[in-house]
Amino acid sequence: MSTQTLTRPQSKIRLGPKIRRLRRDRNLSQAALAEQLDISPSYLNLIEHNRRNVTVDLLLKLADQFQLAIGDLSKDDDGQVMADLIETFDDDIFERHDLTTTELRELVTAAPAVARAVLTLYDAYRNTKAGARSLAEQMTEDGDSRVEFDSRSPADQVSDFIQQSANHFPDIEEEAERLRRDAGLDSGDPLTGLIDHAKTALGVRVAILPPEPELATARRYNASGRTLEISETLSRSSQVFQIANQIGLLTASPVFDTLLLEGQVKSPEARTLGRIALANYFAGAVMMPYAPFLESARSLRYDIDLLQHHFGANFEQVCHRLTTLQRPGARGVPFHMLRTDIAGNISKRFSASGLRIPRHGGACPRWNVYTAFLSPGVINAQISRMPDGESYFCIARTVQKRTGGYGEPQRILSIGLGCQLSEARALVYADGMDLENPRRAIAAGGQCRSCERLDCRQRAFPPVHHTLNLNENVRGPSAYVSPARG
Numbered sequence: 001m002s003t004q005t006l007t008r009p010q011s012k013i014r015l016g017p018k019i020r021r022l023r024r025d026r027n028l029s030q031a032a033l034a035e036q037l038d039i040s041p042s043y044l045n046l047i048e049h050n051r052r053n054v055t056v057d058l059l060l061k062l063a064d065q066f067q068l069a070i071g072d073l074s075k076d077d078d079g080q081v082m083a084d085l086i087e088t089f090d091d092d093i094f095e096r097h098d099l100t101t102t103e104l105r106e107l108v109t110a111a112p113a114v115a116r117a118v119l120t121l122y123d124a125y126r127n128t129k130a131g132a133r134s135l136a137e138q139m140t141e142d143g144d145s146r147v148e149f150d151s152r153s154p155a156d157q158v159s160d161f162i163q164q165s166a167n168h169f170p171d172i173e174e175e176a177e178r179l180r181r182d183a184g185l186d187s188g189d190p191l192t193g194l195i196d197h198a199k200t201a202l203g204v205r206v207a208i209l210p211p212e213p214e215l216a217t218a219r220r221y222n223a224s225g226r227t228l229e230i231s232e233t234l235s236r237s238s239q240v241f242q243i244a245n246q247i248g249l250l251t252a253s254p255v256f257d258t259l260l261l262e263g264q265v266k267s268p269e270a271r272t273l274g275r276i277a278l279a280n281y282f283a284g285a286v287m288m289p290y291a292p293f294l295e296s297a298r299s300l301r302y303d304i305d306l307l308q309h310h311f312g313a314n315f316e317q318v319c320h321r322l323t324t325l326q327r328p329g330a331r332g333v334p335f336h337m338l339r340t341d342i343a344g345n346i347s348k349r350f351s352a353s354g355l356r357i358p359r360h361g362g363a364c365p366r367w368n369v370y371t372a373f374l375s376p377g378v379i380n381a382q383i384s385r386m387p388d389g390e391s392y393f394c395i396a397r398t399v400q401k402r403t404g405g406y407g408e409p410q411r412i413l414s415i416g417l418g419c420q421l422s423e424a425r426a427l428v429y430a431d432g433m434d435l436e437n438p439r440r441a442i443a444a445g446g447q448c449r450s451c452e453r454l455d456c457r458q459r460a461f462p463p464v465h466h467t468l469n470l471n472e473n474v475r476g477p478s479a480y481v482s483p484a485r486g
Contacts, residue, residue, distance in 0.1 A: 015047075015054050015062075016047055016048045016049055016050040016051075016109070017048075017050075017108075017109055017112060019044075019047060019048055019054075019062065020048040022066050023048075026066075030044050030045055030048070033065070036061075036065055037058065037061050037062070037065065038061075039058070050109060069328075079354065079356060079388075080163075080351070080356055081108050081112060081115050081116060081119070082104065082105060082108045082115075083356035083358075083359075083446055083450070084119050084359050085104050085107070085108060085115055085118065085119065086101065086104060086446075086450040087358055087359055087360060087446075087447055087449075087450050088118065088119060088122045089104065090447070090449040090450055091122070101452070120152070123152040123153070123156060124152070126153075126360070127152060127153055152270075154267060154269040154270035154272075154273045155273065156359070157265050157266075157267065157270035157273075157274070158265060158270055158273045158274045158277050159349060159350075161260070161263040161264075161265050161274060162277065162350060163350060163351070164263065165259075165263065166326045166352060167323050167324050167326065167350050167352065168324050168325075168326035168327060169259060169278065169281060169324075170327070171255050171258075171259065172248075172252065172255060172256075172259075172278060172281055172282050172285060173285055173290050173327075175248070175251070175252040175255055175282060176248075176282055176285035176286045176289070177285075177289060177290075179197070179244070179247060179248075179251070179286055180286060180289060182197065182201065183196070183197035183201075184197075185286070186289075190240050190286075190287065190312065191236060191239060191240050191243070194206075194240060194243045194244060194247065194286075195243065197247070198228065198243065198246075198247060202226075202247065202250055202251070203226050204221075204226050204227070204228050204246075204250070205226065205227050205228070206227075206228045206230060206243060207227060207228070207229050207230070208229075208230045208231075208232050208239065209229050209230070209231065209232060210231075210232055211231050211232070211233050216231075217229075217231060218230070218231050218234055218238070218242055219231070219242040219245070219246060221246050221249075228243065228246050230242055230243060235314065236312065237287070237308075237312050237313050237314045237317065238314065240283075240287060240312065241280075241283045241284070241287060241313075241317065242283075244282065244283035244286040244287065245279045245280060245282065245283040246279075247286075248278075248279045248282035248283060248286075249275070249279050252278075252279075252282055253275070255278075256274070256275050256278040256279065257271075257275070259278060260274045260275070260278070280320075281324065284313075284317055284320055284321045284324070285321075285324075287311055287312065287313050287317065287321075288307075288311045288313060288317075288318070288321045290325070290327060290330075291330070293307075293311065293321060293325075294325050294327075294330060294332055296310055296311075297322065297325070297332055298332070298426075300428075301426060301427060301428040302322065302333065302426060302427045302428060302429075303428045304318050304319065304322075304379075304417075314399070315397060315399050315415060316339070316399055316413075316415050319335075319337055319415050319417045320337065320348075322335050322337075322417065323335045323336070323337045323350055323352060323417075326352065333419050333423045333426050333427070334352035334353050334354075334419060334420070334423070335352055335353055335417055335418065335419050336349075336350065336351035336352060336353040336354075336355040336357065336392075336416075336417070336418050336419070337349070337350050337351075337415070337416065337417050337418075338350075338357055338363070338369060338415075338416045339413055339414070339415050339416075340362070340363075340369055340370065340413065340414050340416070341411075341412070341413055341414075342373055342412060342414075344362030344363075344365075344370065345362065346358070346362060346363065347413075353392060353418060353419045353420050353423075354390060354420065355386075355390075355392055355418060356386075356446050357446075358446055358447040362447070363446065363447060364444045364445045364446060364447070364448065364451065365448075365458050365460075366384070366442055366443070366444040366445070366456075366458060367382075367384065367394070367396075367416065367444055368380045368381070368382040368384075368394055368395070368396040368416065369394070369396040369414050369415070369416030370414065371396070372396040372397055372398050372414045372416075373398060373412070373414055376398045376412070377397065377398060378397065379395050379396070379397045379429065380395065380396050380397065381393070381394070381395050381429045381430070381433065382394050382395075382396070382442055383421060383424075383433070383435065383440050383441045383442065384418075384441065384442050384444040385438075385441040385442065385443055385444065386444060386445065386446070387445055387446075387451060387452045387453055390420070391420075391421040391441055392418045392419065392420060392421055393418060393419055393420075393421050393423070393424035393427065393429075393430060393435070394416055394417065394418030394419075395416070395417055395418065395427075395429050396414055396415065396416040396417070397414070397415055398412055398413065398414050398415075399412075399413050399414075399415055400412055400413075401413065421435060443456070448460050448461045449461045449462070449463065450463075451463060456478065457478060458478075459478040
């Protein structure tokens with residue numbers, strides 16, 4: 001059986017709304033574009049309304065016409081909007097409206113801008129609700145009722161900004177390469193090189209100090225004293241990362257601020273969080289320079305352990321860097337990445353693979369990013385098949401965040417990294433796995449309430465937009481689905 005059993009064939013990609021938008025952006029009529037594609041206007045009209053599939057030959061012509069890479073053209077831009085919209089209408093406030101998935105899909109297809117506006121409005125509602133709760137707590141404690149509301153939480157603003165930028169920032173890559181040249185990091189020890197550069201070029205003294213009792217501080221910069229304190233409890237890779245991070249804040253802040261301004265990251269809290277995220281990106285780019293890292297990733301077949309040793313980085317740093325390899329003409333495998341704690345809270349998410357990572361709350365318990373907690377420190381590989389027919393190859397492993405000494409609780413997280421199943425052969429972790437066998441694929445979903453799988457034994461909530469088929473005298477795969485008699 002071919003891999004098409006597990007992946008959606010290119011010939012069945014439906015790109016109607018995107019083709020229509022691209023055509024209109026270039027002020028082309030249907031007749032004009034149809035002539036350039038050597039098809040009839042009526043056939044193009046059917047394609048734009050998703051009533052005909054786009055063949056491989058036509059996909060190549062469209063990519064050439066619009067001067068886009070096939071991967072960029074075939075990417076389902078509205079898929080994440082649809083997933084977020086389903087998750088939004090799962091809220092109890094919409095319960096009486098009884099909207100169906102088909103109706104939501106029609107909204108996204110016909111009016112994607114309206115669908116995004118609905119998401120913005122819902123984000124504002126959630127944030128206002130949270131702000132009101134915070135306001136009530138403040139008034140109870142000290143009578144201070146001052147509070148500002150944003151349409152999205154700061155974390156969501158930054159997460160959306162990174163996703164829209166495809167987690168690739170050429171300006172920051174240039175700043176990181178400049179630092180590597182100026183500090184001579186290519187020919188020496190990066191820790192010593194960064195410490196010397198901070199002193200000679202910036203007048204900043206770096207001190208690696210023992211931890212203070214009952215205060216877990218990894219990095220502290222004293223601007224008046226021009227001193228950067230780094231905790232000796234950090235691993236060597238984390239010390240390098242933190243020093244590079246602070247140098248980025250001191251030297252590349254104008255670049256960070258410009259990117260955030262262009263990305264419409266507006267609230268003060270979100271801008272601060274955004275600067276932290278971009279400084280982290282900068283530090284990763286300093287430790288793992290783009291071209292050598294991409295070359296090594298390809299030659300080592302994305303073996304994370306070997307990349308860790310070669311670049312003196314840790315597991316999470318390498319995984320994050322792999323998601324940034326989106327330079328035109330020099331792209332790596334398009335990965336998705338998420339980080340979660342043992343309670344299922346997702347604290348980091350990005351997807352270039354097309355996987356829909358829930359915006360609010362946790363994801364499907366069948367994802368190996370959760371089952372990785374059962375075997376700490378071991379890389380788990382998994383093939384996941386989603387309800388929309390797409391299949392992904394994913395690896396996951398737990399990591400520990402050590403910030404204190406004996407008796408201090410350690411923060412245990414799980415890192416998930418994955419790609420389209422069609423890209424899996426590029427990864428060493430796929431060796432020995434029968435990728436073409438549909439039995440190897442785990443039937444998974446996105447978020448429980450919005451998942452359309454009715455036969456899931458791990459369903460924790462009833463599915464939205466489906467009439468419950470319940471029989472109190474018959475127990476089905478879960479409490480929310482009763483099997484029909486055949």
